[in-house]
């Protein structure tokens with residue numbers, strides 16, 4: 001089979017892994033090497049679905065000994081199978097890299113024979129790239145559940161990032177849909193990677209100034225979970241995400257809306273649409289955990305365990321916590337500002353810098369990049385609310401909800417004329433000036 | 444306060460030339476109506492004053508900016524000059540007058556009218572150059588990696604370091620067709636040149652095959668059921684597409 005046909009099969013089989021970031025490590029080529037890595041990450045194109053294309057994302061091969069029911073490559077599925085040789089992978093990477101199509105390689109594999117054999121094949125390919133081709137670009141490699149630690153150790157010394165995918169967010173779902181995998185076969189190697197990263201980092205610190213120490217997955221570790229294939233709730237997923245950041249020091253947790261690829265009585269019907277909005281809300285919540293100082297238990301509770309489809313998780317939190325507001329822009333702390341809907345990380349930084357120069361008005365906020373139509377319900381400038389604060393319910397809704405979602409809601413989205421989540425927002429006292437603290441402010 | 448004067452400064456269009464014009468204004472404490480490049484085809488309603496470019500004076504003025512306002516302000520001014528903002532020269536002048544008063548902190552004063560438009564223009568330049576670090580796609584022609592881009596801003600000075608580090612041992616050439624400039628790397632030399640045009644030699648043998656592989660990869664990676672053309676367009680505006688391999692049919696595009 002020629003490389004073109006293999007690429008078609010093996011890129012197609014790899015595309016459901018959503019991670020394609022090349023961020024987290026800065027590196028310059030030393031003499032004789034080719035390539036570099038930029039910590040901010042670089043996109044070389046965008047696919048039709050709007051996702052960044054940064055890495056050559058392929059499987060080494062898609063012959064699989066496992067039978068995960070949600071996966072196209074499962075043993076019992078009837079698909080075209082192919083395998084690259086390590087040399088073919090290395091050559092393709094270099095040809096694409098030289099033309100600046102990519103930042104590097106994202107190499108993964110189905111379980112060809114067994115986890116160790118499949119991993120050994122990947123190691124050979126990465127060695128070719130790093131040692132023979134002197135490639136200094138970015139490499140993300142997948143750790144296969146159940147792989148021996150010694151092989152994971154070799155991977156970590158060759159790659160910038162390792163990911164071992166959890167895929168299903170609970171033990172029950174795992175038992176049901178991925179009979180060859182267990183919680184331990186995923187979490188053990190993940191924990192091992194976490195330890196190795198920490199060990200190599202402290203070693204590098206101690207050796208500083210003596211010699212360039214080897215690094216182990218310097219761009220860290222990530223994982224992915226499939227959303228919507230199983231009945232797990234947003235709260236369960238977010239809690240798991242939070243503990244992965246805390247306990248395993250993961251750099252990223254990715255979510256992938258389940259796209260039915262095989263018919264199976266245990267899975268959503270083959271013609272069901274991927275829950276893209278739910279995936280989007282989870283990503284927003286993930287940002288709140290990582291950059292905004294929120295915890296999972298603030299965003300969702302047992303009695304309210306899924307996100308409001310109409311407003312983003314931060315706005316939802318604000319509506320549920322009216323006592324926290326209004327905040328005074330000219331005195332609020334960084335942590336407080338970060339909690340205001342319509343103010344992001346950049347906006348917060350700009351506000352803190354600008355207010356040292358002069359006290360800020362609503363007109364200034366606009367210039368600093370704050371989304372006024374959202375933030376105006378939650379802040380004051382020098383003790384005042386905006387003079388023309390819109391309170392007509394429709395205007396309020398349009399300020400907090402994107403036009404598109406509002407239109408869909410009105411059409412009877414989810415099959416109801418006015419979904420409950422929508423009327424909850426429309427009738428919220430905070431937005432009518434009905435909260436005691438608010439009325440005082442206006443006088 | 445400077446006296447506003449009904450006069451237009453004419454400079455030679457170069458960065459040192461602009462530095463001398465700004466020096467002239469700040470030094471004499473005179474705020475001209477406008478500062479324009481000699482070759483801009485504007486009809487001036489005011490008397491003009493021609494500024495002589497003096498490299499030494501330009502250097503010492505930059506040193507003054509560095510010492511009084513800090514390196515971030517100097518970089519900001521340089522980037523402002525490379526941006527595509529209309530009347531950027533007079534805006535840089537107004538910005539520097541404020542910087543003289545406020546020092547390095549001037550960069551935090553986004554709410555100020557002499558800062559915000561320039562800040563947005565500089566951000567636009569920096570974003571565009573970041574995008575192009577990825578969107579520049581080379582093809583091999585006579586052993587040289589060649590790419591053409593059509594940016595809005597003058598991004599080549601910002602791209603030079605990135606590409607020279609990444610492809611330090613490669614010979615490459617990036618042609619900015621908007622600003623008629625070329626970045627040439629022929630190790631160990633790197634040059635930034637003004638050109639009137641670039642004639643491309645034919646693609647090397649085997650190049651079409653690799654481009655076909657890339658196009659196949661691009662088409663395959665798309666997950667049907669997730670299409671979001673609006674999102675793609677906002678992340679990768681259409682004006683960049685015609686220069687990118689994945690949007691060229693086999694055998695089309697610059698041969």
Ligand code: SF4
Nearest residue numbers: 064066068071074110
């Ligand atoms: S092990 Fe990986 S490739 Fe194999 S069936 Fe499971 S998810 Fe698919």
